[in-house]
Amino acid sequence: MVKLNKIGIPIMTLAMSFGMVTAVGAETVEQPTAKNLQIQVASTDNIVTKNEVVKRFKELFPKKFDSLTLNDFYLSTAHYYPEDETIRYDLSFSKLVQGKEIYGSATFRGDNLELESFHFEPTDKKGALFPAKVTKEDAQKLAEDFVKKFANGKQYKLDKNNDEYYYYYSNQLLTEPIQYYFTFTNTEENVEIADQKMEVAVLGNGDIVQYYQYSASGNGKNTFDKKDKLVNEKDVISKIKDNLNLQLQYQVNYDYRTDKNNVQLVYTPVTQHSGVNALTGQWLTNNGFSETLPQNPKVEKLVQQPLKPRQEGITIEDAKEIAQKLLTIDSDKIKLRLDSIEESTTREGKEIISISYSYEYRNGGYGTSIELDKQTGELVHYYSVKNEVLREVGEDPSTDKKLTSDEALTQAINHLKEWVPSSLHEYIKPISEPSTDDEYGVYNFSFPRIVNGLVVSGNEISVAINFDGSLNSLFVNKLEVEEWPTTEDVLTKEAAEKIFNEALSLKLAYVKENYKAETKHYSLVYTPIFNEKSSTFLDAKSGKWTSPYGVKEYPIVSHNTAEEELNYLIQNNILEVKDSKFNAETTVKKGEALKVLIKSISYFYEGAYPQEEEGHQSFEDISPDNPYYQIVERAVSLGILDTEKPEFNSSANITREELAVWYIKALGLNQAAKHSEIYQLKGIKDAKDVANTGYVALAEALDILPAENGLFYPKKAVTYAELAVSTIQLAHKVYENGTSFRYY
Numbered sequence: 001m002v003k004l005n006k007i008g009i010p011i012m013t014l015a016m017s018f019g020m021v022t023a024v025g026a027e028t029v030e031q032p033t034a035k036n037l038q039i040q041v042a043s044t045d046n047i048v049t050k051n052e053v054v055k056r057f058k059e060l061f062p063k064k065f066d067s068l069t070l071n072d073f074y075l076s077t078a079h080y081y082p083e084d085e086t087i088r089y090d091l092s093f094s095k096l097v098q099g100k101e102i103y104g105s106a107t108f109r110g111d112n113l114e115l116e117s118f119h120f121e122p123t124d125k126k127g128a129l130f131p132a133k134v135t136k137e138d139a140q141k142l143a144e145d146f147v148k149k150f151a152n153g154k155q156y157k158l159d160k161n162n163d164e165y166y167y168y169y170s171n172q173l174l175t176e177p178i179q180y181y182f183t184f185t186n187t188e189e190n191v192e193i194a195d196q197k198m199e200v201a202v203l204g205n206g207d208i209v210q211y212y213q214y215s216a217s218g219n220g221k222n223t224f225d226k227k228d229k230l231v232n233e234k235d236v237i238s239k240i241k242d243n244l245n246l247q248l249q250y251q252v253n254y255d256y257r258t259d260k261n262n263v264q265l266v267y268t269p270v271t272q273h274s275g276v277n278a279l280t281g282q283w284l285t286n287n288g289f290s291e292t293l294p295q296n297p298k299v300e301k302l303v304q305q306p307l308k309p310r311q312e313g314i315t316i317e318d319a320k321e322i323a324q325k326l327l328t329i330d331s332d333k334i335k336l337r338l339d340s341i342e343e344s345t346t347r348e349g350k351e352i353i354s355i356s357y358s359y360e361y362r363n364g365g366y367g368t369s370i371e372l373d374k375q376t377g378e379l380v381h382y383y384s385v386k387n388e389v390l391r392e393v394g395e396d397p398s399t400d401k402k403l404t405s406d407e408a409l410t411q412a413i414n415h416l417k418e419w420v421p422s423s424l425h426e427y428i429k430p431i432s433e434p435s436t437d438d439e440y441g442v443y444n445f446s447f448p449r450i451v452n453g454l455v456v457s458g459n460e461i462s463v464a465i466n467f468d469g470s471l472n473s474l475f476v477n478k479l480e481v482e483e484w485p486t487t488e489d490v491l492t493k494e495a496a497e498k499i500f501n502e503a504l505s506l507k508l509a510y511v512k513e514n515y516k517a518e519t520k521h522y523s524l525v526y527t528p529i530f531n532e533k534s535s536t537f538l539d540a541k542s543g544k545w546t547s548p549y550g551v552k553e554y555p556i557v558s559h560n561t562a563e564e565e566l567n568y569l570i571q572n573n574i575l576e577v578k579d580s581k582f583n584a585e586t587t588v589k590k591g592e593a594l595k596v597l598i599k600s601i602s603y604f605y606e607g608a609y610p611q612e613e614e615g616h617q618s619f620e621d622i623s624p625d626n627p628y629y630q631i632v633e634r635a636v637s638l639g640i641l642d643t644e645k646p647e648f649n650s651s652a653n654i655t656r657e658e659l660a661v662w663y664i665k666a667l668g669l670n671q672a673a674k675h676s677e678i679y680q681l682k683g684i685k686d687a688k689d690v691a692n693t694g695y696v697a698l699a700e701a702l703d704i705l706p707a708e709n710g711l712f713y714p715k716k717a718v719t720y721a722e723l724a725v726s727t728i729q730l731a732h733k734v735y736e737n738g739t740s741f742r743y744y
């Protein structure tokens with residue numbers, strides 16, 4: 001079965017890493033296209049054997065996988081992509097080693113079996129837990145050496161501004177291994193080539209666990225502009241400044257750690273270009289190089305008043321009928337099959353019906369899915385593969401008819417009125433020229449969302465229209481927001497322009513005029529960079545640069561013995577402090593201590609744990625409106641807190657003995673610790689002051705909360721420094737015991 005394949009390059013890497021700014025703003029979800037669809041190769045045409053691929057794999061990783069035999073590997077059916085007919089071979093492996101499974105996969109391409117991607121999950125990751133065995137600097141050297149093995153003489157350069165694309169990965173549990181992510185860009189004459197990249201992930205123990213090589217170059221030899229006779233940079237900067245076109249927008253940031261959206265007002269350039277040709281001075285637009293820029297259109301709503309929903313609620317049977325109508329192909333050679341239908345709820349609370357379907361024909365098939373809004377019967381996500389399927393069975397779907405861009409826009413709006421009418425009053429006509437894909441015969445439009453007269457960056461309806469006017473794809477990207485900030489006290493547009501102009505610099509890069517595989521020529525393009533980073537968003541109230549990825553800076557604190565541990569917790573948003581003057585010798589309140597513990601070993605998203613029943617609460621003093629309610633209820637559900645006492649008393653100091661009890665319960669050793677009569681606190685001078693002997697004995701023996709000079713100090717209030725060190729020790733024990741799964 002053929003499936004949709006997500007290209008491994010991070011969202012917006014090509015545009016954002018080179019400072020390209022567009023009229024749409026930052027996209028938030030990668031859209032599937034025909035270019036990402038895998039096409040299976042008939043088994044009779046597959047001339048590469050499993051033995052050959054496994055042999056190549058072991059050559060690339062000498063001694064690393066010697067314990068794996070041929071039977072531990074599986075080779076799937078060879079495949080290729082519409083835009084690149086180079087044959088790919090997917091190899092996977094798994095083996096049980098001392099009760100733990102080692103597994104991974106690799107993709108090879110071409111007759112030479114060049115490694116395109118690699119993923120590996122080792123059995124032992126203890127050395128990758130904080131503090132990791134390998135530093136980021138060490139990991140970078142390992143990544144660089146790894147890239148050299150597969151560069152084939154090409155000069156790949158580390159992208160030092162790529163950290164923010166992997167930002168949310170750094171906010172992880174203490175029981176999870178540290179991974180370092182690196183992106184390398186190929187160069188020509190020391191100039192970066194925008195669409196040729198390698199990505200490498202290094203585990204904190206030094207293992208290379210992910211690798212992906214991306215190139216939109218296709219097959220054949222590429223040509224490059226020569227670096228002589230470049231346009232004067234000052235002239236280019238002046239040209240870009242004159243066409244900056246700043247716009248005040250809402251930017252919705254999704255925080256993976258809290259599962260919430262937050263909104264800020266930003267200024268961002270809304271331009272019709274992504275750079276300037278460094279040899280000719282022409283603009284690089286969505287449709288190639290041009291002497292002039294398209295005119296910036298006015299904001300114009302699609303409809304003035306809300307339209308009725310397509311349907312008032314749909315059933316599974318209704319969804320089947322909609323799918324049949326939308327997906328059926330008029331051909332005796334092709335059979336549509338609805339493989340599965342599932343009901344689910346999105347993070348935004350929207351009820352979705354997802355339909356997985358496939359087209360079957362004589363020598364293969366395509367498979368993907370569509371999503372419908374259960375309340376309205378409207379499309380949420382759809383991508384048509386009809387043309388690809390028709391081509392596979394030898395029926396040419398192409399037509400002599402080609403709508404103009406304006407005609408295609410009219411058709412796009414008509415399709416929106418048919419398939420997503422109820423929300424169209426929140427969207428406006430495109431504020432950028434559509435991109436045209438002549439290879440696949442489609443126009444790509446983006447309809448931005450508008451709230452209070454302002455565009456919402458990254459919230460749009462993406463629509464692709466075939467040249468004959470039929471619907472190629474539709475995707476609704478809408479983040480729900482409780483309260484939109486007002487425009488009071490924002491910077492003036494003139495003040496924002498001054499900041500942008502002062503921060504503007506240029507980056508020279510090799511870019512294709514379009515990203516078609518058959519395009520072999522790379523042009524030299526000056527792309528705008530602001531603040532020496534990829535961010536093109538300025539907080540409209542503070543005047544500080546911001547990022548669509550939610551990146552923020554954390555304070556760095558000092559401490560004699562626990563500095564490294566404290567800062568790691570702070571950087572991972574587990575411990576929250578106001579500034580670098582934070583005193584880690586301050587005693588910790590029970591509420592804050594529990595919050596640190598839960599966020600260290602358990603995925604915790606505020607608002608993700610609804611009350612089991614109306615008015616339910618485990619403690620009299622922790623009601624649903626208490627800031628610690630979710631934390632406390634999560635701890636109760638995990639068995640870390642019991643409810644024998646009526647009150648939790650979150651503002652009281654946490655003692656060492658109380659913390660020991662929490663830790664042992666977190667390890668799942670509560671039943672063993674209860675039998676206090678079997679434990680002795682030998683060598684503990686203040687043992688008589690300990691009430692929970694079993695818990696303290698285990699915490700001390702496991703070196704989570706060790707005694708100090710023969711004294712345990714059970715009634716002593718715990719400091720933030722002690723909490724940081726002991727929580728990390730606990731996390732190691734949770735990992736070693738294999739009980740971290742309890743907290744997912």
